Amino acid sequence: MGMYSAKVMDHFANPRNVGEMADANGVGEVGNAKCGDIMRMYLKIENNTIVDVRFMTFGCGAAIATSSMATELIKGKSLDDALKLTNKAVVEALDGLPPVKVHCSVLAEQAIKAAIADYYTRLGIDPEPIVGKLADDAHDHHHDCSCEGGCDCEH
Numbered sequence: 001m002g003m004y005s006a007k008v009m010d011h012f013a014n015p016r017n018v019g020e021m022a023d024a025n026g027v028g029e030v031g032n033a034k035c036g037d038i039m040r041m042y043l044k045i046e047n048n049t050i051v052d053v054r055f056m057t058f059g060c061g062a063a064i065a066t067s068s069m070a071t072e073l074i075k076g077k078s079l080d081d082a083l084k085l086t087n088k089a090v091v092e093a094l095d096g097l098p099p100v101k102v103h104c105s106v107l108a109e110q111a112i113k114a115a116i117a118d119y120y121t122r123l124g125i126d127p128e129p130i131v132g133k134l135a136d137d138a139h140d141h142h143h144d145c146s147c148e149g150g151c152d153c154e155h
Helices: 005-015 061-074 078-084 087-093 101-120
Strands: 026-032 035-048 050-059
Touching: 005 061, 005 087, 035 061, 035 101, 050 061, 050 078, 061 087, 061 101, 078 101, 087 101
Parallel strands: none
Antiparallel strands: 026 035, 035 050
């Protein structure tokens, strides 16, 4: 397990903000059938601010750690700030991830965007101009991944 930072191990062993949220007003689910990771993000949004966030992740340790860290980074933030959160920022906050696991952090970024899009949709607002087009699959975004064919993504 030496390839994972202490922060990754901590968030994997003691993930923050885990569980479902009954009163969420934005829920996003993203998954990748190829690697089997599924992430569901629950947001409670008031006055354009994420007042609470929970997640449920079915996946590897890196997927759980990145979800946990991502929720910490967006809690209390405005929707605009949350939308600016990149997978790179999540990886940096975790003190890095092995290259083959970086795609897990893309899933966290996508889940947040999907949950915010759901929030706008529920308000009757078209989310696409705000959130951007959501990828059908997190792997669509990572042609620049450095896994050298060591994962199942399409290069």
